[in-house]
Amino acid sequence: MRGCALPLTKLARPPHLSKFKSFPFPIAAIAPHSLTPPPKSHLLLSSHHPKPNAPFSFPVTVAAQQEQQQLQADEEENFQVLTALKTDYNDILIVDTPKSRMLLLDSSYSVHSILNKEQKWTESYWDEFASLPAIVPKGPIAILGLGGGTAAHLMLDLWPSLQLDGWEIDKILVDKARDYFGLSDLEEKTKDGGVLNVHIGDVFIPSKDFHRRYAGIVVDLFSDGKVLPQLQEVSTWLELRERLMANGRFMVNCGGSDGGPNAIDGSTDPELLSSDESWLLNPALRALAKAFPGQLSWKRMPKENGENFMALTGPLPDLESWSASVPSPLSRSVKNWRLL
Template sequence: LIPWLGTRRSLLAIALLLVLLGGAASLAWERRRTWLPACMLIALACLWLLDGGLIRGSQGLLYERESSYNYIRVVQVGDERQLLLNEGLGIQSIYRPASVLTGHLYDYFLLAPYFAARPEPKPEPSLALIGLAGGTVAHQYTAVFGPVPIDAAEIDPAIVEVAREYFDLREPNVQTFVQDGRYFLARTAARYDVIAVDAYRTPYIPFHLTTREFFELARRRLDDDGVLAVNVGYAGDDRTLVEAIADTVHTVFPTVYVIDSAEDYNSLVLASVQPTDLDTVRARLEGLDEPLLAAVAARALPGLSRWERRAAVLTDDRAPVEQIVHGIVLRYALGVAQGTGEEALP
């Protein structure tokens, strides 16, 4: 019901149905006292017709909407516009008209081309973006690398509309596909220099975008020297989900790196089609002379490490992602209760 009626009217519709059933039962059994369900029916009909007002008011709110997939909010915080989805535990996109960089993990996606074995001195990477949101990464790639071809898959058409209306996503080099990201990769014949996966919704993530089979598909859609970059969240010091995904990626790609963000509760998992080594990648990042890229590299380098394990493997047959997330949340809550954790989830 929710995609057609919205949350408020769906609940009212269920309540109306219960009143009708209760009234029918009362009438059938007693043939009297029908005034009570009749009054309740009238009250519910009035509530149905009334404007429900804001779903969830918040400071700086510019827009809110329930779509078939998400509860969407756009808020203005100073000079920064943010896209929040569902519970609003994480920021899905940031837009600053006067700045390319956001100061968050989104910026690290700009470094992905330099994790290839033989990157061009001035790369012009083709990009597949799984999870468009407000288009932060698409904006950044266009600003830094020029009008490179960008194919962006976003399952929620309402988010695509919000990206265009509130986040100024109008770059002609960005082509949007209103599709599930895995379906998009399975159907396209294109190959890319970089595939960026940022389709996760805090704290849960679609399990079919975390499995070995998905990463095998992504590898087939990468060029011979391509790079995969995956944004994964964590809580406090608990990186169980990051570890599971990095392990799984490592069963498909020869070399895997992890950048732990100092600004967010997120890590960026990067994997190259060709074997690479940490010292070469680190030296390459340290030698970047483009000001924006150099600034991002300076922030990322302290958190950069090579991933060696291949212990856990998530598959289409068994990918207990929700159980992993539940465990993270439970341990986090216990840590807060015992005074050893942060005050709130990211």
């Protein structure tokens, strides 16, 4: 069965990386991308990158400042750096722990993908994307911002006949995802005919080939820990909307309240906002609200799951029917969507 919980034999690192050492580090200090890192806890990586695609020089310095002077042994996990390099688009760092494998990108070293070894669900926004096929017409679904393929793994596991088109701008990143995150497995058809087709390129370049093509589009585009500035523009969403078929939907990871440099405009005092108005803090949600007036639902992930803002276009689905069509934990979480 396809999914995030791949057999450990598929997660073995290539022999040429056997020289890399294991480092004790509290994994809780690494937060999913666009999330606020835990207080006084961060990952420091110092390396010199002489040119694109050159490997990091080692040793890599890994340090974590903790609120307490000492950590209990059961709060720490050993992790291994499997690969570290710089491309034209990213600083790529892939780390392996006894329980999961993580893809960290760009100068913020935020987590962009995770592959759990003992369970399928991530307990973060990636899980939400797997609920989208239940509320869109029959047809292909695009993932803009494929990363290591976390969402694709979950979606094909739950919907094995699904046709996915995954977009990623960095070819080297895709190659690493094939090596370390089982992405190549998803590029082979399931017994039900489902498959992931990988596209390398800029998702914002218009193409007639994708006009009205998709039943749903997942959007998960970040750089330096923030949602891309293009997604804060109404015009971007109006252009991307042309790729949706009739009754198609977007589901978007909008990041946190600091989703971009204009997350809070000068007239908005965050202290005065109620929980129902907190979406105003997010620049991508504000742009989506203008592009899809009366046709936008939103929610915010719980604090323990990162507090990301999520957006869904189209009429608010029948939440009871949606809940009945997906397994736990999605059957509970889909009930939290609300019309803007």
